[in-house]
Amino acid sequence: xxLPVADKYNIEFGDVTRAKFDWLKSKEYAGWVVFVxxxxxxxxxxxxxxxxxxxxxxxxxxxxxxxxxxxGTCQELWxxxxxxxxxxxxxxxxxxGGVLEDMSGFxxxxxxxxxxxxxxxTTLLAQVDSSVGGKLGVDFYELKNSLGVFNDPxxxxxxxxxxxxxxxxxxxxxxxEVIKHAxxxxxxxxxxxxxxIDLTVVDWSELIPAxxxxxxxxxxxxxxxxxxxxxxxxxxxxxxxxxxxxxxxEQRLFHGEAIAAGMIMEAWISYQxxxxxxxxxxxxxxxxxxxxxxQVILESSFDQLFALMANxxxxxxxxxxFTLLAEPGRALINQFxxxxxIESAIRHYNSLAVATx
Amino acid sequence: xxLPVADKYNIEFGDVTRAKFDWLKSKEYAGWVVFVxxxxxxxxxxxxxxxxxxxxxxxxxxxxxxxxxxxGTCQELWxxxxxxxxxxxxxxxxxxGGVLEDMSGFxxxxxxxxxxxxxxxTTLLAQVDSSVGGKLGVDFYELKNSLGVFNDPxxxxxxxxxxxxxxxxxxxxxxxEVIKHAxxxxxxxxxxxxxxIDLTVVDWSELIPAxxxxxxxxxxxxxxxxxxxxxxxxxxxxxxxxxxxxxxxEQRLFHGEAIAAGMIMEAWISYQxxxxxxxxxxxxxxxxxxxxxxQVILESSFDQLFALMANxxxxxxxxxxFTLLAEPGRALINQFxxxxxIESAIRHYNSLAVATx
Numbered sequence: 001x002x003l004p005v006a007d008k009y010n011i012e013f014g015d016v017t018r019a020k021f022d023w024l025k026s027k028e029y030a031g032w033v034v035f036v037x038x039x040x041x042x043x044x045x046x047x048x049x050x051x052x053x054x055x056x057x058x059x060x061x062x063x064x065x066x067x068x069x070x071x072g073t074c075q076e077l078w079x080x081x082x083x084x085x086x087x088x089x090x091x092x093x094x095x096x097g098g099v100l101e102d103m104s105g106f107x108x109x110x111x112x113x114x115x116x117x118x119x120x121x122t123t124l125l126a127q128v129d130s131s132v133g134g135k136l137g138v139d140f141y142e143l144k145n146s147l148g149v150f151n152d153p154x155x156x157x158x159x160x161x162x163x164x165x166x167x168x169x170x171x172x173x174x175x176x177e178v179i180k181h182a183x184x185x186x187x188x189x190x191x192x193x194x195x196x197i198d199l200t201v202v203d204w205s206e207l208i209p210a211x212x213x214x215x216x217x218x219x220x221x222x223x224x225x226x227x228x229x230x231x232x233x234x235x236x237x238x239x240x241x242x243x244x245x246x247x248x249x250e251q252r253l254f255h256g257e258a259i260a261a262g263m264i265m266e267a268w269i270s271y272q273x274x275x276x277x278x279x280x281x282x283x284x285x286x287x288x289x290x291x292x293x294x295q296v297i298l299e300s301s302f303d304q305l306f307a308l309m310a311n312x313x314x315x316x317x318x319x320x321x322f323t324l325l326a327e328p329g330r331a332l333i334n335q336f337x338x339x340x341x342i343e344s345a346i347r348h349y350n351s352l353a354v355a356t357x
Numbered sequence: 358x359x360l361p362v363a364d365k366y367n368i369e370f371g372d373v374t375r376a377k378f379d380w381l382k383s384k385e386y387a388g389w390v391v392f393v394x395x396x397x398x399x400x401x402x403x404x405x406x407x408x409x410x411x412x413x414x415x416x417x418x419x420x421x422x423x424x425x426x427x428x429g430t431c432q433e434l435w436x437x438x439x440x441x442x443x444x445x446x447x448x449x450x451x452x453x454g455g456v457l458e459d460m461s462g463f464x465x466x467x468x469x470x471x472x473x474x475x476x477x478x479t480t481l482l483a484q485v486d487s488s489v490g491g492k493l494g495v496d497f498y499e500l501k502n503s504l505g506v507f508n509d510p511x512x513x514x515x516x517x518x519x520x521x522x523x524x525x526x527x528x529x530x531x532x533x534e535v536i537k538h539a540x541x542x543x544x545x546x547x548x549x550x551x552x553x554i555d556l557t558v559v560d561w562s563e564l565i566p567a568x569x570x571x572x573x574x575x576x577x578x579x580x581x582x583x584x585x586x587x588x589x590x591x592x593x594x595x596x597x598x599x600x601x602x603x604x605x606x607e608q609r610l611f612h613g614e615a616i617a618a619g620m621i622m623e624a625w626i627s628y629q630x631x632x633x634x635x636x637x638x639x640x641x642x643x644x645x646x647x648x649x650x651x652q653v654i655l656e657s658s659f660d661q662l663f664a665l666m667a668n669x670x671x672x673x674x675x676x677x678x679f680t681l682l683a684e685p686g687r688a689l690i691n692q693f694x695x696x697x698x699i700e701s702a703i704r705h706y707n708s709l710a711v712a713t714x
Contacts, residue, residue: 078504109506110467110494110506113502114507136470146439147435147470148469311439
C-alpha cells in the first residue's frame with residue numbers, strides 16, 4: 001500500500017519485492033552501496049539479498065548501537081566508500097534500525113556533498129519514527145543527534161516482516177513512539193492503543209501506516225521544526241537527557257524506554273502547568289508503567305540531566321523547551337518549565353517505583 | 358550594488374555598512390556566532406567589529422589554511438559552539454577566505470542539523486568563487502572537498518576593501534578563477550582580461566561583479582552540478598590533483614596557482630581532443646605563464662596524481678571527467694581523456710619550464 005496523499009515522501013508499505021528493486025534499477029544509478037550493521041546483515045539482508053543484482057554493489061557493515069553513532073564511525077564509512085569507488089551517481093541503501101538509518105543517511109548526504117539514498121527501516125522504532133521527516137545525523141559531544149542535516153531519501157520501504165527478527169524489548173521500545181503519535185495527535189487512536197497489552201499479537205500492517213501517517217502529516221506541515229513539528233518532541237526533553245545519561249552507565253536503556261519515562265514526567269508537567277486532567281494523566285502513567293516498568297533516576301544525576309536538557313537542540317536562549325499535552329490527542333509546543341517543576345516531575349516519577357513492585 | 362536579476366542568491370556588492378547589519382538585526386536571531394581565522398581576526402574583523410553589537414555574540418577563531426580544512430577543525434568549532442550556548446535560532450557570520458567559508462558554512466549547516474549563515478568573503482578567490490553556489494565542506498582522506506553539503510547562505514556581502522589586506526600572491530591566486538569564468542563563458546571578457554598584467558591597478562568594483570555574475574548564472578541553471586555547472590571545473594581535474602599533491606610536500610601551492618597550471622594542461626587537451634585552435638591555446642598558455650610562472654610536475658608523482666584524479670568527485674564510474682574548451686568562452690562538459698593523453702599534457706606543460714626562464 002502506498003499512502004493515498006501525494007507528497008514528497010515516497011513511503012511504501014508491504015513486502016520488499018523484486019518489483020521495488022526494478023523501480024530502483026530504472027533510476028540507473030552507477031552503483032549501489034548497502035549499509036548494514038552486524039545484526040541486519042545477519043537477520044535482514046537475507047530477505048533482500050537476491051534482489052541486489054547491480055553489477056556494482058558494495059556492502060558496508062558497521063557496529064550496531066547508539067554508542068557507535070558518532071563521527072568516528074562515519075569516518076570509517078566514508079573511507080570505505082572512497083576505497084570502494086563510490087561516485088556521485090551511486091545510491092545508498094540503508095538497511096537497519098534508527099541508529100543505522102540516521103547515521104548512514106547523514107554519511108550519504110555528506111559524501112561528495114551528497115548522494116541519493118533509500119531507507120529500508122528494520123525496527124519498529126525506525127519504521128514509525130526515523131524513516132519519516134528527513135532528520136539525519138550522529139551524536140557528538142555527548143549530545144544525541146547534535147550534528148546532522150535534514151535530507152529526504154528517494155524512498156522508504158516499510159516491510160513489517162523485518163520486525164520478526166527483533167527481540168521483544170526492541171519492539172516495545174519502538175512502540176513508545178506509536179503511543180506518542182497517538183497522544184499528540186489522535187485521541188481515538190490513544191483509546192484503541194490502551195487496549196494493547198501483548199505486543200506479540202499486534203496487527204502491524206494496520207498500526208504502522210496509521211502511526212507513520214500522523215508523523216508524515218506533521219512533518220509535511222513543518223519540515224524544519226519551526227512550529228508544529230515540535231509536537232513530536234513530547235517526552236523527549238527529559239527522555240533524551242535520561243537516554244544520554246544512561247548511555248554512560250552500565251545499565252543500558254533503549255530509546256523507547258527512556259522516552260516512555262520522559263512521557264510520564266512530561267505528562268505530569270502537563271497536568272501541573274497545562275490543562276491535562278488528573279484522570280487523563282493517570283491513564284497515561286498507568287499504561288506506560290504497565291508496559292515499560294520503571295527506572296530509578298538518582299538524585300546524584302540531576303545536575304548532569306539538567307546540563308543535558310539545557311544543551312538540547314530544541315531550546316532557544318537558555319530556557320528548556322517542552323512539548324506538553326493540553327489533552328490526549330492535542331499537543332502544546334514551546335512550553336517552558338523551570339528546574340523546580342522539572343525536579344518535582346522526576347521525584348514524582350521516582351515515587352512510582354513502589355507502585356510497580 | 359545588488360545584482361539586477363532577482364534570484365535566490367542574496368549577493369550584495371559594496372562596503373559592509375551598519376545598514377547591512379541593521380537588516381541582519383531585523384531577522385531577530387537569538388545570537389550571532391562569528392567565524393574568523395587568525396588572519397581575518399587581525400585584518401578584517403576591525404572593519405566590521407563596530408557593527409557586531411548583538412547582546413549574544415560569540416567569536417570563534419580557527420587556524421588558517423587548507424591543511425586545517427578537515428573534520429578535526431570542524432570538531433573544535435562544533436565543540437566551541439556547544440560550549441558557547443549556540444542554539445538553532447542563531448546565525449553564523451563567516452568572515453574569511455575560501456577555506457574558512459567552505460568549512461564554517463559546513464559547520465553551521467550541520468550544527469544541530471543546520472543554522473542560518475551569512476558569508477563575508479575576504480579574499481578574491483572567496484569573493485568570486487566560494488561565495489556563490491552553496492558548495493560547503495572539508496577535505497577528507499587526502500581528497501579536496503570530499504565531504505560536505507550544498508546549502509545557501511542567507512546573504513553574501515562582497516566588499517573589495519578586504520582585498521587590501523591580502524598579499525599579492527593571494528590576489529593572483531583568486532584571479533585564476535576570474536580568468537576561468539571568462540574562458541568558459543565570456544569571450545569578450547577573456548579579451549579584456551588579457552590586457553591585465555598588473556594586478557595592483559585593477560578596478561575590482563567592476564571586475565568582481567562581472568565574474569560573480571557568470572558563476573551565478575551557471576549555478577542558478579544547475580545548482581547540483583548535474584550538467585552545465587560542470588563547466589566551472591575547467592582546469593580543476595588536473596589542478597585539484599596537483600593542489601592535493603603539493604599539499605603534502607614542502608612547496609606550498611595556492612589554489613589559483615594549481616588551477617592555472619591545470620588550465621594550461623586542460624587547454625592543451627582541448628586543443629588535442631576538442632576544437633580549441635592552436636592560436637587560442639597559445640594565447641591561454643602564454644597569459645597564464647606570464648602571470649603564474651611554472652611549476653615542475655615530477656614524473657615520480659604521476660601515479661599519485663592519477664590516483665587523485667580517479668577519486669575526483671566529478672567522475673562517474675572509473676573514467677576521469679574533464680571540462681574542456683571548444684573555444685574561448687565556450688566550455689564542453691563531460692569529456693574524457695585516458696592516461697596517455699593526460700600524461701602527454703603534463704609532459705608538454707613541463708616542457709614550458711624553459712620558456713619562462
